[in-house]
Amino acid sequence: MFPTKRNSRRALGAMAVLAAVALTASACAGQDSAAAGGSSSEIHIGAWLPLTGATATYGVGEKAGADAYFKMVNAQGGVNGRKITWTVKDNAADPQQTVQIARELVGQDKVVAIVNANGTSQAEAAFPFVLNQSKVPVVNEVGGTESWYKPPRAGLFGTQTLYEDQAAAIAAWAVQDGAKKILVVHSDPAAFVNVAKQVEPVAKKLDPSVEVDRLPVKYQTTDYTPVISKVKAAKTQAVVLILTSPEAAAFLKEAKLQGLSLPTYAYAPVAAESTVALAKDAAEDLKAVQLVKAPSDDDPAVKEFRTAMATYEPGQDAGFLALWGWSNAKVFAEIAKTIKGPVTSKAITEAYGKASSVDPGVSPVMRFSASDHLGTRSVQRVVVKNGVWTSVGDFYTPPPRD
């Protein structure tokens, strides 16, 4: 029988219907697989990072460190035989772009978790879709506030000691060094003010006779001449800096110029290579707390980081930011190793809830539980010696805050 024109049309129509059904089925299958997650050959995870824009320094550094770790693990056979695929998209630190990226990562790329992303407000913008609607966990985000973990939220796990706890650790350090009068110099946006306010209660808890004052400074001030005049007039015994790295460098340079020599303490954002690069010898003896050990340490875990950076990310700076990314990647891989069976979103969430002791070596031991989704409150004390950040002692847990 020869095909007629009508028959051909019918055949084409039937094929079109079949194709549509097949596409729909395939799409549904895709959704099922997204919900279930998990492939036998790979673990597909994602992140939003600021690779351009004002905070690109953080994103680029973090990405390099995490990339180095994942490449090293994959070269060694992966996690329980599964290769890690980490898809990173640039959100330029913009919450709106982050929401779009979250939809792409979860909806199109079918990632089973968001790992080592960056930004507090950016993540909060994406939480309703990622955490609540898609049930995809967000783990090891750089940033975060106390409200993320109290009460604990399903699928949200952190590895970064809160800024408030960093301030508590600095306060304790200054008091232990014998300071009776402390001046907290801080930028004036609320995010800095809230951290600065944590110094006084902890200092007074350790020594009720300690006096703590605060000196707010306009955000992004570059001329610190008037500020140093005020610090001198305050006749303080120690200074705590809750500033950005360039602001802290400007403070230190002007302090040195005006002959102000006081023990100076700072929180983790100041403990960066850029502070030393900008302040040069004025940064000598600056004390700060960090989330990780100093990248120059002789510690074997830090050496492994430096070797991997040289091998897998040559040309990238093996500094603190890269070490943050490395540490977060390592914590994820260590927890993923404990999963028996498919590595799904649900399995990752459950594994984090049971991860009672994960030691990344370069950062404090992470202790998660069903009721505590923040892995650590500890910090590493670091000091600038001969122009290089150097670790002092072991990880330190500050006194509890009220």
Add this chain to the structure above:
Amino acid sequence: MSQFLLVLVSGVASGAVYGLMGLGLVIIYRATDVVNFAMASLATLGLYVALSLHDRGVATVLGVLAAVVITVAAGLLVRETVIRPLGQGQLFSALVVTMGVSLVAENVAGSIWGDQPKAFPSLVDGTVRWSGAAVPAQSLLTIAVAAVAMALVGYLFARTTLGSAMRAAAESAETARVVGLSSQRLARISWALGLGLAALAACLYAPRSGLVPTALVAPLFRAFAGIFLGGLTSMYGAVLGGLTIGVLDNLAANYVSASFRDTFVFSFTVLVLLIRPQGMFGTRTFQRV
């Protein structure tokens, strides 16, 4: 007293930078009706080139010259390719275009040199001390260089044929054309001069602030405040406005609040503009309906 002088000198040094940038803005605005938001970002490109040369062992002074040349070249390229085609009198279109160019230049700088803050070398090292206070020699040099640059610009406009031609073209491009002056050539010279001043200001400012792709956003913001305070059409106003902003900023930080220094300075600016909308030295313009 020494503390007051210290804060004052530091404020004058900052104000000199704002004044130079403001002068560059006014020269370009008067000649071409363009408020050049890209000026700071283009100067930042020049700074990165200067720093790259310095890192390769080139003397800082030569690096500064290179920064000026690169900034001027980039500015002229921008003018010829995206501003000139807009035509004369497209104030708002040109404003938006320069904002776009500014973002592009920042991203280019970030892509090539990274976003990590970098130290920019001082032109001179050392400190001048008196009764317990200390001022970096770089700050005094900033004041001196800015004063000389401003004086030269004043001489150019007041005493030379080229300056007279530029003033004539700024008053009326049409009339200038009728008497045989090339308005495009004068516009290019104005852009080159304005951007050269901005690059010089950037080189004087960067040793204090460090260098990131957005390093000059804050001084540009204050330079704008300075030219509105001094009068958008007045070159003297731009200089004095910038100096006023710099000094008030520091005095406010020292005697009012380090946190509310901007609030104080901009409140003062608003107050002046309420009393004299054309700024301290600007001329009021009227349009026939």
